[in-house]
Amino acid sequence: MFRESPILRWRGYNDRYKLKGYKCRVCKKVYFEKKGLCPCGSIEFDEIELSGKGKIAAFTQIHGAPEAFESKAPYCVAVIDLAEGARIEAQVVDCKYSDLKIGTDVEAVFRKFYSSGEKGAIHYGTKFVPKF
Amino acid sequence: MAGIVGWGSYIPKYRITVEEIAAVQGQNLKAIIDGLGLTEKSVPGKDEDAATIAVHASRDALKRAGINPKEIGAVYVGSESHPYAVKPTASIVGEALDIGNEYTALDTEFACKAGSGTIQINAGMVDSGMIKYGLGVGADTSQAEPGNALEYSAAAGGAAFIIGPKNGSVATLDFTASFTSDTPDFWRRALQPYPAHAGRFTGEPAYFKHVLGATNLILKKSGAKISDFDHIVLHMPNAKFPERAAKILGATPKQIEVGLVVKKIGNTYSGSSLLGLAAVLDVAKPEQKILVTSYGSGAGSDSFIFTTTNKILLVQKEARKVSEYIARKEYLGYAQYLKHMEEIHK
Numbered sequence: 082m083f084r085e086s087p088i089l090r091w092r093g094y095n096d097r098y099k100l101k102g103y104k105c106r107v108c109k110k111v112y113f114e115k116k117g118l119c120p121c122g123s124i125e126f127d128e129i130e131l132s133g134k135g136k137i138a139a140f141t142q143i144h145g146a147p148e149a150f151e152s153k154a155p156y157c158v159a160v161i162d163l164a165e166g167a168r169i170e171a172q173v174v175d176c177k178y179s180d181l182k183i184g185t186d187v188e189a190v191f192r193k194f195y196s197s198g199e200k201g202a203i204h205y206g207t208k209f210v211p212k213f
Numbered sequence: 214m215a216g217i218v219g220w221g222s223y224i225p226k227y228r229i230t231v232e233e234i235a236a237v238q239g240q241n242l243k244a245i246i247d248g249l250g251l252t253e254k255s256v257p258g259k260d261e262d263a264a265t266i267a268v269h270a271s272r273d274a275l276k277r278a279g280i281n282p283k284e285i286g287a288v289y290v291g292s293e294s295h296p297y298a299v300k301p302t303a304s305i306v307g308e309a310l311d312i313g314n315e316y317t318a319l320d321t322e323f324a325c326k327a328g329s330g331t332i333q334i335n336a337g338m339v340d341s342g343m344i345k346y347g348l349g350v351g352a353d354t355s356q357a358e359p360g361n362a363l364e365y366s367a368a369a370g371g372a373a374f375i376i377g378p379k380n381g382s383v384a385t386l387d388f389t390a391s392f393t394s395d396t397p398d399f400w401r402r403a404l405q406p407y408p409a410h411a412g413r414f415t416g417e418p419a420y421f422k423h424v425l426g427a428t429n430l431i432l433k434k435s436g437a438k439i440s441d442f443d444h445i446v447l448h449m450p451n452a453k454f455p456e457r458a459a460k461i462l463g464a465t466p467k468q469i470e471v472g473l474v475v476k477k478i479g480n481t482y483s484g485s486s487l488l489g490l491a492a493v494l495d496v497a498k499p500e501q502k503i504l505v506t507s508y509g510s511g512a513g514s515d516s517f518i519f520t521t522t523n524k525i526l527l528v529q530k531e532a533r534k535v536s537e538y539i540a541r542k543e544y545l546g547y548a549q550y551l552k553h554m555e556e557i558h559k
């Protein structure tokens with residue numbers, strides 16, 4: 082889940098930096114990450130812009146975080162249903178655990194994920210904040 | 214000349230009061246508030262830095278500009294807290310905005326005027342026909358050593374401006390002028406975490422000489438009088454300096470009121486005068502004249518005269534206003550504040 086290599090991170094910029102989605106040409110279902118095969122049998126997808134607006138479907142608070150996120154713990158992670166229908170798992174920040182509910186409106190923001198130590202690259206991507 | 218086709222702003226949610234800092238430092242609260250004219254400042258979230266602030270403000274600028282990001286031919290980001298010493302913030306912004314690859318990009322640095330300079334560069338590029346649109350940003354998560362006087366005001370925030378052809382702009386750029394000299398009032402040496410400054414020397418020979426120098430120069434160049442302006446924004450290291458400079462220029466408190474955002478958020482360095490300009494554009498009416506003068510230690514000032522167009526009314530609602538970011542806040546205690554500041558410079 083947690084990639085150290087700046088190159089692997091770089092390959093994910095389209096999804097994580099820009100919040101691109103992939104829409105099945107046949108059944109029109111929208112996915113956050115590129116899929117090879119849609120359950121409907123189609124292998125053809127169109128890249129679409131996701132608005133970044135969504136609602137919390139499930140959430141939890143992380144206390145025992147991986148090393149790179151340790152200093153940020155406790156933090157919230159949620160499964161979010163985006164307005165376009167795709168589902169995404171992401172951190173929800175600028176809030177307390179007690180602020181969140183199932184159905185809370187959230188919006189995407191561009192934030193720092195972590196740094197690979199003092200000399201390594203800094204990794205950025207999409208997190209969510211409660212709508213304000 | 215070119216004009217502003219879209220603007221956006223961003224201020225992190227967290228605040229610390231001057232009272233909280235003064236209590237920890239054992240200093241006289243009243244003397245500090247009287248001296249600076251501000252009561253609280255913004256503090257970045259643990260996962261925010263100049264790049265994330267720049268992306269946020271730029272996305273809002275893009276919403277207001279209503280253009281295809283692929284038409285942006287230049288991205289310049291000014292800051293004194295670029296996340297990397299070597300590796301541009303501007304390319305992170307370009308990538309996050311989906312500008313593609315056919316653009317030129319640079320990070321700029323000139324203390325607190327690194328952002329305002331990007332407006333001049335972009336206007337020159339647009340006017341020469343080199344680019345159609347250019348994005349310029351000023352964003353900072355300012356550093357201040359715990360216990361130093363700067364700790365009361367060094368804040369976080371930023372603003373972004375997309376510059377394009379005059380025709381189609383929300384505010385035309387009518388004149389610009391700069392005033393620069395080698396003045397050692399404030400600096401941060403390479404690899405040092407915190408800046409140093411020359412105390413009182415930051416006033417008369419530094420801030421006032423350059424802000425008044427550039428402003429008087431643009432008034433002379435344009436033939437405008439200070440009373441011609443509906444709004445005036447002067448760089449805000451605190452509230453007292455711009456208030457005093459405005460008085461010397463003969464401006465009224467009402468002319469600087471809308472842009473004087475420092476009182477509730479502190480000095481956002483490269484974001485400071487640009488956030489003042491964004492706050493003015495958020496509420497300006499068509500055909501209003503705006504005067505902006507930035508200041509960067511070291512030292513220099515850039516002055517601008519803008520005139521708003523009818524189009525401004527159509528785009529003001531397309532993104533959040535500076536006042537909405539100022540209103541959204543959560544206070545931190547001093548210990549939490551230190552944790553935030555340690556984290557963002559990791």
Ligand SMILES: [Zn+2]
Pocket residue numbers: 105106107108109110119120121122123
């Ligand atoms: Zn399908």
